[in-house]
Amino acid sequence: MDFFARQESARGRTRRLVVYFGLAVVLTILAIYAALALIFLDHTGVETGFDPSALWDPRLFIAVAAGTLAIVAGGSLSKMAELRRGGGAVAEMLGGRLVRSDTHDPAERRLLNVVEEMALASGTAVPPVYLLEGERGINAFAAGHGTGDAVIGVTEGCLRRLTRDELQGVIAHEFSHILNGDMRLNLKLVGVIFGLVCLTVLGRILLRSGGGGDGRKRNPLPLVGLVLVVAGWIGVFFGRLIQAAVSRQREFLADAAAVQFTRNPGGLAGALKKIGGLPLRAKLTSPHADEAGHLFFGNARSDSFLNWMSTHPPLLERIRAMEPHFDGDFAGLPPAEDELSRSENAIAGRLQGKSVARAEIAPLASGVAVAEAMASIGQPRPMHLELAREWKSGLDPGLLEAVRNPQQAPAVVWAALISEDEEVARRQLGLLREELEGKAEEWVTQWRPLIRELGEAGRLPIIELCLSALRQLQPEGYERFAKSTRRLIEADEAVDLFEFALEKCLERHLAPHFEARPRERVEVFSLVAIKSSLSLLVGLAAKIGQNDERLEREARRAGWSAMGFAEEHDPACEVGLAEVNAALTEAAKVGPALKKKILFALAITAAHDAVLGVREAEFLRAVADVLDCPVPPFLELHRHLS
Numbered sequence: 001m002d003f004f005a006r007q008e009s010a011r012g013r014t015r016r017l018v019v020y021f022g023l024a025v026v027l028t029i030l031a032i033y034a035a036l037a038l039i040f041l042d043h044t045g046v047e048t049g050f051d052p053s054a055l056w057d058p059r060l061f062i063a064v065a066a067g068t069l070a071i072v073a074g075g076s077l078s079k080m081a082e083l084r085r086g087g088g089a090v091a092e093m094l095g096g097r098l099v100r101s102d103t104h105d106p107a108e109r110r111l112l113n114v115v116e117e118m119a120l121a122s123g124t125a126v127p128p129v130y131l132l133e134g135e136r137g138i139n140a141f142a143a144g145h146g147t148g149d150a151v152i153g154v155t156e157g158c159l160r161r162l163t164r165d166e167l168q169g170v171i172a173h174e175f176s177h178i179l180n181g182d183m184r185l186n187l188k189l190v191g192v193i194f195g196l197v198c199l200t201v202l203g204r205i206l207l208r209s210g211g212g213g214d215g216r217k218r219n220p221l222p223l224v225g226l227v228l229v230v231a232g233w234i235g236v237f238f239g240r241l242i243q244a245a246v247s248r249q250r251e252f253l254a255d256a257a258a259v260q261f262t263r264n265p266g267g268l269a270g271a272l273k274k275i276g277g278l279p280l281r282a283k284l285t286s287p288h289a290d291e292a293g294h295l296f297f298g299n300a301r302s303d304s305f306l307n308w309m310s311t312h313p314p315l316l317e318r319i320r321a322m323e324p325h326f327d328g329d330f331a332g333l334p335p336a337e338d339e340l341s342r343s344e345n346a347i348a349g350r351l352q353g354k355s356v357a358r359a360e361i362a363p364l365a366s367g368v369a370v371a372e373a374m375a376s377i378g379q380p381r382p383m384h385l386e387l388a389r390e391w392k393s394g395l396d397p398g399l400l401e402a403v404r405n406p407q408q409a410p411a412v413v414w415a416a417l418i419s420e421d422e423e424v425a426r427r428q429l430g431l432l433r434e435e436l437e438g439k440a441e442e443w444v445t446q447w448r449p450l451i452r453e454l455g456e457a458g459r460l461p462i463i464e465l466c467l468s469a470l471r472q473l474q475p476e477g478y479e480r481f482a483k484s485t486r487r488l489i490e491a492d493e494a495v496d497l498f499e500f501a502l503e504k505c506l507e508r509h510l511a512p513h514f515e516a517r518p519r520e521r522v523e524v525f526s527l528v529a530i531k532s533s534l535s536l537l538v539g540l541a542a543k544i545g546q547n548d549e550r551l552e553r554e555a556r557r558a559g560w561s562a563m564g565f566a567e568e569h570d571p572a573c574e575v576g577l578a579e580v581n582a583a584l585t586e587a588a589k590v591g592p593a594l595k596k597k598i599l600f601a602l603a604i605t606a607a608h609d610a611v612l613g614v615r616e617a618e619f620l621r622a623v624a625d626v627l628d629c630p631v632p633p634f635l636e637l638h639r640h641l642s
Contacts (some may be wrong), residue, residue, distance in 0.1 A: 025069065035231065080187070086143070088128060094141075099403040115171055117385060123625075125505065126148065127144075128151045140154040143183055146183070150183060172262050173257075173268060177250075201232075203229035228491065260381075276330030336495065376631065399462075410473075418444065418488070467591040508625060527594055542605050562597070603620060
């Protein structure tokens with residue numbers, strides 16, 4: 001099953017969630033009506049003593065149905081609105097603290113190193129990382145609507161008790177949820193569970209309203225409250241069934257994907273063994289653990305004797321899926337305090353003697369197999385992770401520190417934008433000098449040659465490493481950064497492919513953090529409906545990928561053929577950035593299967609001459625990012641061992 005099939009499967013689970021939710025609400029309505037009818041309706045007959053037909057009162061049923069729907073739907077919609085801004089809202093709801101990109105805590109620095117490596121290897125932006133302080137159990141989660149607003153969260157027990165390999169296994173598991181499209185379903189499920197719980201909350205309020213009266217007319221509200229509490233527990237029961245139905249199999253798949261990613265089953269299995277050996281296991285103390293339990297790596301709730309209601313498979317089953325001969329002897333002791341430094345030193349030791357600065361994130365040059373490139377979407381491999389680690393280790397230490405520093409990260413982005421044309425470069429530096437104070441120009445001048453050494457294909461990865469620090473800017477700081485970035489791009493009155501890819505990266509992964517934007521919900525079900533937009537994108541891919549008019553025409557023909565169209569829909573000769581943005585917005589409205597078709601057609605078009613160079617790679621990765629289809633770097637590893 002490839003990335004697109006997994007995304008489609010996640011959408012199918014969303015549809016099942018709607019069915020389960022509807023069934024739970026219907027049964028809850030029936031339970032509330034039955035209880036209220038037995039309590040308040042006169043159901044005695046003259047002869048029989050009991051008349052079942054007297055239990056039916058259309059007005060009462062309509063009132064119960066309307067009231068229940070209003071409470072459940074209102075609660076669900078309010079929670080979903082609260083979580084609208086993505087994973088950060090979930091992390092804060094659970095009591096998480098953002099781990100700063102420039103942290104000096106050794107354990108936090110190790111965690112961020114692992115997350116950065118995973119993000120570079122998978123082709124996603126580096127997500128914000130949150131720490132659930134005070135949570136001693138070993139657990140973690142990924143949350144968000146998509147890769148653009150995803151976050152990673154870990155408990156303090158996970159941070160402090162796991163070795164680097166174990167932590168890497170857990171983070172790889174969470175990245176698989178990001179890549180598999182599980183997160184959007186998970187957020188919807190949080191809203192569903194909250195809506196069902198609202199009945200119980202209202203029932204408790206009514207129970208406390210008192211039973212006063214004048215003896216002839218008692219207050220019925222406490223009795224109604226008791227009914228709502230009982231019915232609410234029915235809703236919670238079904239909510240947990242829904243969580244179990246959509247979560248358990250997904251955890252096995254995420255475990256398998258994590259092992260495939262890291263090629264180290266011992267790391268993930270070791271983390272699960274430590275969970276089994278701790279008294280707290282993976283439990284959370286947060287009051288929101290129940291409604292968000294399905295988000296987590298391990299079972300965040302108390303163990304239930306009804307294993308089939310658990311959101312996670314039994315630990316033993318998960319471990320034996322990786323280590324079939326495991327005897328069930330859990331090891332729960334935390335690592336020694338110096339394990340934190342030892343684990344990072346071990347990584348550095350593996351790289352000693354290698355000229356890691358020559359490990360390049362570069363496009364595959366000749367004879368690119370487009371099918372192979374497409375197969376890597378959403379499915380990073382161990383070689384991607386290995387190269388990401390080596391490439392990052394080869395960065396200049398000062399530059400690596402700068403991308404993590406909120407004050408210096410903007411200067412790294414600007415340094416990547418400074419043109420190689422010295423006249424344009426002087427104009428750009430002059431613009432920075434006019435608009436900014438402090439050391440910005442000095443930093444840009446300092447980082448510019450180092451970024452040049454990374455080569456063309458190293459520019460986007462260094463930008464992606466900056467994103468965590470850039471998210472920590474104050475709103476006014478972000479406004480200055482965005483304005484200066486736009487002016488640098490416009491300085492030469494042209495937008496090249498790197499500038500286009502950088503703009504799309506910042507727009508997708510940074511702007512939503514500072515700017516409230518409506519979430520697009522319209523879906524397009526046919527490529528025919530967006531034919532003009534696809535015409536523009538195919539034409540642009542052909543122009544970028546070929547330097548000959550004949551080859552360009554052939555490339556367009558190949559792209560149109562891959563999408564099932566005739567060649568007659570050629571794009572306009574001159575295409576502006578606004579038109580490209582509009583075309584990408586339209587393309588992003590289709591479902592996973594059609595996104596696969598679009599990306600495959602664009603890859604066929606760009607690589608029609610059997611060469612996928614830096615320019616084509618940047619274009620394809622920018623388009624794929626907008627479509628929420630993360631593409632690992634097209635890798636060519638140059639290892640030189642001494």
